[in-house]
Amino acid sequence: MRGHRRSVKKARAPRLVPLVELAHARSGDKGDTANVGLIAKRPADYELLRRQVTAARVARHFKGLIEGPVERFELPNLHALNFLLHGALDGGGTVSLKTDAQGKVFSTALLRLAIPVAR
Amino acid sequence: MTDTLRIAAGQGFWGDWLEAPYRQVTQGPVDYLMMDYLAEVTMSIMQKQKSRDPSQGYARDFLPLMERILPVLAARKIRVTTNAGGVNPRACALAVAEIARRLQLGRRLKIGIVTGDDLLDRLDDLLQRGHPLANLDTGRPLSDVRGQVLSANAYLGAAPVVEALARGADIVITGRVTDTGLTLGPMMHAFRWRPDDWDKLAAGTVAGHTIECGAQASGGNCLVDWERIPDLANVGYPIAEARADGTFEITKHPGTGGRISVAGVTEQLVYEMGDPASYITPDCVADFTSIRLAQAGKDRVRFSGIRGRPATDKLKVSLAYFYGYKAVGTLVYAWPDAYKKARAADRILRQRLADLGLAFEAIRTEFVGVDAAHGRLALEAAAEAPEVQLRVAVRAREKAPVERFTREIAPLILNGPPSVTGFAGGRPKPEEIVAYWPALIDKSEVRACVDIVEA
Numbered sequence: 339m340r341g342h343r344r345s346v347k348k349a350r351a352p353r354l355v356p357l358v359e360l361a362h363a364r365s366g367d368k369g370d371t372a373n374v375g376l377i378a379k380r381p382a383d384y385e386l387l388r389r390q391v392t393a394a395r396v397a398r399h400f401k402g403l404i405e406g407p408v409e410r411f412e413l414p415n416l417h418a419l420n421f422l423l424h425g426a427l428d429g430g431g432t433v434s435l436k437t438d439a440q441g442k443v444f445s446t447a448l449l450r451l452a453i454p455v456a457r
Numbered sequence: 458m459t460d461t462l463r464i465a466a467g468q469g470f471w472g473d474w475l476e477a478p479y480r481q482v483t484q485g486p487v488d489y490l491m492m493d494y495l496a497e498v499t500m501s502i503m504q505k506q507k508s509r510d511p512s513q514g515y516a517r518d519f520l521p522l523m524e525r526i527l528p529v530l531a532a533r534k535i536r537v538t539t540n541a542g543g544v545n546p547r548a549c550a551l552a553v554a555e556i557a558r559r560l561q562l563g564r565r566l567k568i569g570i571v572t573g574d575d576l577l578d579r580l581d582d583l584l585q586r587g588h589p590l591a592n593l594d595t596g597r598p599l600s601d602v603r604g605q606v607l608s609a610n611a612y613l614g615a616a617p618v619v620e621a622l623a624r625g626a627d628i629v630i631t632g633r634v635t636d637t638g639l640t641l642g643p644m645m646h647a648f649r650w651r652p653d654d655w656d657k658l659a660a661g662t663v664a665g666h667t668i669e670c671g672a673q674a675s676g677g678n679c680l681v682d683w684e685r686i687p688d689l690a691n692v693g694y695p696i697a698e699a700r701a702d703g704t705f706e707i708t709k710h711p712g713t714g715g716r717i718s719v720a721g722v723t724e725q726l727v728y729e730m731g732d733p734a735s736y737i738t739p740d741c742v743a744d745f746t747s748i749r750l751a752q753a754g755k756d757r758v759r760f761s762g763i764r765g766r767p768a769t770d771k772l773k774v775s776l777a778y779f780y781g782y783k784a785v786g787t788l789v790y791a792w793p794d795a796y797k798k799a800r801a802a803d804r805i806l807r808q809r810l811a812d813l814g815l816a817f818e819a820i821r822t823e824f825v826g827v828d829a830a831h832g833r834l835a836l837e838a839a840a841e842a843p844e845v846q847l848r849v850a851v852r853a854r855e856k857a858p859v860e861r862f863t864r865e866i867a868p869l870i871l872n873g874p875p876s877v878t879g880f881a882g883g884r885p886k887p888e889e890i891v892a893y894w895p896a897l898i899d900k901s902e903v904r905a906c907v908d909i910v911e912a
Binding site: 362363364365366367368369370371373375377379399402403411412413414415416417418420422428429430431432433435436437438443445446447450 | 497501593594678680681720723724725726727728729730731732733734745746747748749750780783785819821823825829830831832833834835848850851852890891892893895
């Protein structure tokens with residue numbers, strides 16, 4: 339009976355899981371654009387990432403921290419998504435006044451994003 | 458024909474670990490040592506150095522390295538491909554030849570010099586003939602900053618590297634050759650790949666991308682399982698073991714530290730990636746969505762299935778132009794209320810800068826320990842931070858306001874908020890900004906040039 343109740347609760351409320359539990363990432367720069375490659379830790383979770391980590395959701399996550407739009411590309415062969423964060427680096431390269439002028443830690447900043455996962 | 462070709466990465470950027478190339482050529486068998494020295498901002502740094510001293514403008518670290526490893530290279534018949542030549546490959550090659558003579562290795566040594574990437578003297582002619590060299594990111598025409606341009610280099614591909622190797626070069630020193638071309642070139646030469654065998658060229662390009670950042674493919678800067686990656690103190694840099702059919706494996710010398718895993722290699726594959734289906738180089742368009750990876754043993758990842766498409770008719774051009782000045786001032790505030798004190802100091806500093814009437818293009822404040830890495834996403838622990846570094850950076854077209862700013866940091870130690878330290882470095886220095894301008898040009902406008910120098 340307890341098992342039954344638990345499964346009802348499962349269906350009702352997906353839990354929010356931070357990406358750091360599901361994925362790893364590496365980021366870098368191209369001019370004023372930062373790229374973040376997001377890689378599923380378990381290949382089986384790639385589909386979940388593909389459905390939930392949309393360009394729109396990533397743009398909301400980084401609102402106020404980047405000035406341009408977010409583009410997303412899919413690499414199903416590597417169980418990875420690639421995001422381009424435009425206008426992320428205060429001009430980029432030598433012009434930028436940021437500590438992270440080369441966008442090296444946008445990777446873990448993205449891993450703070452929590453996505454809904456069915457229980 | 459060679460069965461397996463072993464190309465070892467020795468430097469991932471100018472300033473990388475000095476021990477890596479020596480270990481790559483001494484800790485196991487390799488055929489080539491490939492060293493990438495040029496990041497996008499590196500060319501502008503070298504240009505600055507060349508403008509101060511016309512005999513400079515290349516990666517100076519390359520010379521003591523060559524002095525150390527030339528005897529090993531000669532004894533083991535290991536060839537070198539490198540873009541250490543920067544904006545002055547000829548000066549770099551002549552300096553290496555001089556070292557070879559001094560070590561009495563000269564008679565056997567041929568150095569290939571790849572030039573033709575430098576477009577600086579041709580800019581006005583190109584603009585006049587209707588090449589706008591518009592900024593790839595902003596669309597602005599180059600004429601907007603023409604008067605400030607300090608360097609202009611087209612990215613050359615593997616072809617001139619192949620030519621230099623075919624003409625017997627033991628060491629190929631290039632200017633702005635793509636990172637990937639330095640790895641693809643030896644493969645095309647060894648396996649006699651045709652320049653329109655797009656799948657194979659794409660495979661060599663992917664191999665180049667994988668090892669061009671050095672240890673980033675073998676456990677360095679690797680997030681996945683990072684705490685258990687063994688012995689990074691002795692990290693082995695990656696080696697591409699290529700075969701004529703376009704498959705290859707990434708591995709490292711036995712007994713070295715680090716790790717080569719599918720997950721770690723995948724991190725490197727997505728590094729600095731744009732559209733993964735169209736990784737554009739002068740040599741081909743590689744499709745990263747075609748790559749198949751498999752763990753083929755301990756510290757060994759096998760790549761297969763790579764597809765490529767014909768190269769475009771354009772080359773990317775990297776221009777550097779004088780932009781202005783910047784400076785960064787820092788102070789460290791301690792508990793209690795470290796973050797509060799740092800914010801108060803920032804307000805006081807900004808008021809003083811405003812009262813002085815200084816005109817900056819930008820002032821940026823970061824609180825290192827709180828928000829420098831992740832901005833507002835990371836403010837949760839700010840109030841409890843045991844210490845915070847206030848980091849204020851300014852940028853201006855003129856030097857004077859930046860210079861004045863550098864004198865406004867130290868006074869805060871005695872006339873601002875308390876519990877402040879970390880100023881032993883003294884007054885910050887204004888720094889010239891040489892900015893990067895990416896553009897495209899028709900391939901037909903650029904002719905690579907290969908010279909061979911016998912030391």
